[in-house]
Structures are given as C-alpha cells and as structure tokens.
Amino acid sequence: MAIDYQSLAVKGVQALSPYQPGKPISELARELGLDSSEIVKLASNENPLGPSKKAIAAAESALTDLCLYPDGNGFDLKQKLSTRLGVGADQITLGNGSNDVLEVIARCFAGADSEIVFSQYAFAVYPLVTQAIGAKAVAVPARAWGHDLDAMAAAVTEHTRLVFVANPNNPTGTVNSSSAIEAFLGKIPEDVLVVLDEAYCEYMVGEEDPDGVSLLTRFPNLIVCRTFSKAWGLAALRVGYSVSSPAIADILNRVRQPFNVSSVALAAATAVLDDEDYLQRSREANTSGLKQLELAFDQMGLRYIPSSGNFVAVEVGPQAMDVYQALLAHGVIVRPVAGYGMPNHLRVSVGLPEQNEQFIDALSKALAAAGQGA
C-alpha cells in the first residue's frame, strides 16, 4: 500500500494553512497581459520610496565577497544597533526577517504542552508558528479591532509560555499606548515571555506611543522584535532582530541558523542605519499618504480602522472579494483579510501620492461595479 507521506508530518504541521503573501506584481502582469510598470502593489506594507541609496551602495560593495560565508554574529550591525538603541550587543538576536526571530522564539520557549496567547486579528505568523510547534493557540477576542490587553493578561494560565503582542498590529493598524503596555507587563508572571512585535514602530508619531526597548530593564521577560522590512525599506533582503535580556538572546542565538542573515543583507542594514534622512522621508510620506487615503474613504463614506502603521484596513462590505478582484482588473493589488476573520475589509498599504490616487480611483470604480458606494 502506498504511504501517505503527509500523514507522517507532525500533527500541527498537517493542519497548517500556509501564510498568504500579497500577489506579486509579475504574476498579475502575466495574468492581465500588462506591463509591470502599469501595476500598483499596495499589498505587503512595503516602503513605496524604494530602497535607500546608502543601502544599495553597501549591498553592491558586499557582492565582491559572495563566495564567503557571512559574519554569523553580525558584529557590525549589532554594534550599530546597540549604540542606536542603548542596549548591549549581547541583547540582540538577528533574524532572516523578524519572522525568523518570531519562529525561533516559539521553538525555544514553547512546545506541544504549551499555550501561546495572542489577540484575535493579530499578525498571521503567531498562529502559524504556534501550530507548527504543536502548541495550543489561545486567541483572545479583540476590543474595537485592537488587542484587549486586560483580557490577554487574564488568559494567561500555568501552561502559558509566550504572549505575542503586535504594536502596532497588522492588519488592523491598532496600537496600545505606552502606559497600557506597561500596565499589561506588570500583570504577566515573570516566567511567561512577552514578545512585543514592533515592526511598524518607526511610523508611530504620537506621544503616548510605546518604545518596548525602554521597558527591557524593568521587564526581563520581555522580547522586542523589530525589522528592516518596513520603514527602513529592505524587505527583499530579510533582516530583523530581537532585543531581550542577554540570557534570552543567548538561547535564541543557539537555535537560530548560524548564517541566517546574508552578508548583502547585513551590509545594507548596517548602512541604512546611517540614512536618517531616508527614515525621515519614509515617515513623512507615510503620514501624508495615510491622510490622503483616510480623506478619500471619508468622502466615499467608507469606514476604516485608524492606523498607526503604513497600511489601513478599509471596510468595503461583504462583497470584499469582488472588490479585490475588480481592483486587480484595474491593475491595483491590495490584500484581502478574510483569512484574519475580517471578510468585509481590505488592507491597503500606503503608497506614493499617485499610487494612492490610482487605488482610490480604482476603488470607486470597483465599488460602483459592485453596486455600492460612490
């Protein structure tokens, strides 16, 4: 009898449904017979400015050493981060994107008999890594689309090993204030690790916006994750990191792949940290782009979730998949979020002014075609 090899996979893995990435531009161009330049992708929260020139130059210089393994300890990048963040280099763990770090954390600190707590509508990677290691997912109902931190603290049991908090969260864009995060951390037992995922922290502009790194000295069970994929504009290169106590970092560094960040990625990330001007322009473009989108939604009578990230979830109604398809036909790629339990919303990333305009224009046409709105 033929063996069903899928049945040999561990149980959590058998039931996994893979992460759904945004549709690539090249794929839609093929499908529509269009040129890639006519297509706008606002589906993966990428930086619309294009990469920093300093990052490109550093990546190019690194090409001469392609035959060599990268520095497995990422010395230069850790030094730069350490100075910038005011932490020890021994508190930093580098990852192949911060998703890599999130997964390593789960593998190091949770197992088949553990519970992992996260919020409803939270970033899809949390349930994914939880299931992959066979742990029990405890998804806590959201409050006004955001993390209900009181309910999350109350959901912690003696089996809980990890709590994931995305701040701001993707795909909702909701943020919990600095005082709320502190109060939450005060309620979590010291032997339960809290992962504060700050992938969008560079975009936050409010005074009450949290900075997880500043809380590390008071809460040794905290792990803060950040990335170069969003405001720093290096999504293709896959670089992220966590900041934690040295003891936790030591564990994570034992388990991560020894060369998990390429030398090209290390060089570009190290260089981009010197490009403060790029970061500033990324922030400003995002703030004005978000306003442009929100204003258009207001004018179209569409509800949206106010966002602290570089994207916004807009409510287009139960025919959201039709609207998504109609947008594709107009050459605009956004992200359906039905998989997050948000079947009436679409998530759109903030683009350049003309890209946002193309999206808004296509959206009003798509809604009209779907018999709704303007």
Ligand SMILES: *Cc1c(COP(=O)(O)O)cnc(C)c1O
């Ligand atoms: C984009 C994102 C990340 C970062 O992913 P990388 O692997 O660093 O590219 C992490 N967390 C959230 C919530 C995100 O949206």
